[in-house]
Amino acid sequence: MNTPAQIRQRIRKGEHSGPTAGLAPGFVQCNIVILPAGDAANFAAYCEANPDVAPVLMRSAPGESAIAELGRDLDIRTDLGRYRLFQGDTDSEVATLHDIWRDDLVTFALGCSFSFEDALRREGVDLRYLDRGEREVLYKTTIETKPGGGLSGPLLVSMRPLRPTEAIRAINVTSKYPGVHGAPVHIGKPEMIGVDLAAPYQALGPHTVAEDELPVFWACGVTPQLALARANPALAISHVSAHMLVTDIRLEDLEIQAPR
């Protein structure tokens, strides 16, 4: 088992550039958004309006690339497998930020629901989809996030298929971790949130919902990327979905005692 620092090293050296789900169980994985300092306040306002969708775990100082709060020897310019660049109306991907880094760039780290799958297993929730070799699936919903800082957009969700008894326990467990999206936003009736299970926004792997399972939907940290893209920013940087920052933060340190 690799430590988060070892995983980041492998990513930095180009030895791993794929999705990070399942890596470093017990540690928090983060959605990343990097913006010029002048745009940071607006983005923070959008996150504050949508705390379950965009739970801000850390906001860096301008130009800060070694973010000790997130991990030892961490370099935000190299430690994600892939980066997504929004520049005006163009949308591209790069492997590192070396060519684009500036001293005014501010990093936001938002908790990702990948982080709680290990907690679910530890608390005895059977994640049969993982045993089947399947993955979470992302869907765009007809739910609108709350506008904030001039940003707005539809809610993206990640879906996990769970048997009813497991879904009930998963609701209880994930509610203890609002920092990585907390309780699900929906269960069992995809059509009510405009989701066609057969038409994902992005499939992170094979996926099915068995006859004895309910689709359970959690808010997804890719949501802010849609809001940023819609705003046609001069520059905004994010992770590529499923290619998260693996941090040294332990999930247990984010546990709250009185779920909302």
Add this chain to the structure above:
Amino acid sequence: MNTPAQIRQRIRKGEHSGPTAGLAPGFVQCNIVILPAGDAANFAAYCEANPDVAPVLMRSAPGESAIAELGRDLDIRTDLGRYRLFQGDTDSEVATLHDIWRDDLVTFALGCSFSFEDALRREGVDLRYLDRGEREVLYKTTIETKPGGGLSGPLLVSMRPLRPTEAIRAINVTSKYPGVHGAPVHIGKPEMIGVDLAAPYQALGPHTVAEDELPVFWACGVTPQLALARANPALAISHVSAHMLVTDIRLEDLEIQAPR
């Protein structure tokens, strides 16, 4: 609004003999089982084997009819609207226990899910079925309770129809109250627990599940009555379902801080 003591007085005087759901919001309502002292240990063992189904809040001393622990001026022989008597293979109902009371009778009080409906509303969960003038429905499931003390039988559940977002919140809220059954045992797939929504064990009033609602199932305290009846006891006494003991116990005093 009547206090629990006032409601018990009205029941004692025969002024109220119907279901107690919705009476004395904020106070715990109890399923009641009364047995000869010689049978109490076996019943306690069955409850212990099935704590979510039969959460014992109080067990009286033999012959104790004024149970101060449950309420001021309470008389267990008169303060339920209707009593059910199991005597061998006969099953009958009486209005009071005056004619049948004995000095060796032990009373068990088990928390009832009626108790948490007020908590759900206070925490902002929309109970639309109540607004529609509808009630909980009881179903017999194909789930077997754990045998204990020579008793066994199928699990009975109460069903409440909730929209998915409300169901998620209801799971969180009810999980804090294991003393009144805690989290639901099932959600959304009645056929998985052998339930045909159109064929209730008992309907406490009109009931529907709307297109945008999921049926949510909680363990029901009538379950032990089925186990007792199956055992053909010389004598066992219970409440008639939905005709609960209204106690002076405040639901908030049963709240736990770390739901399982």
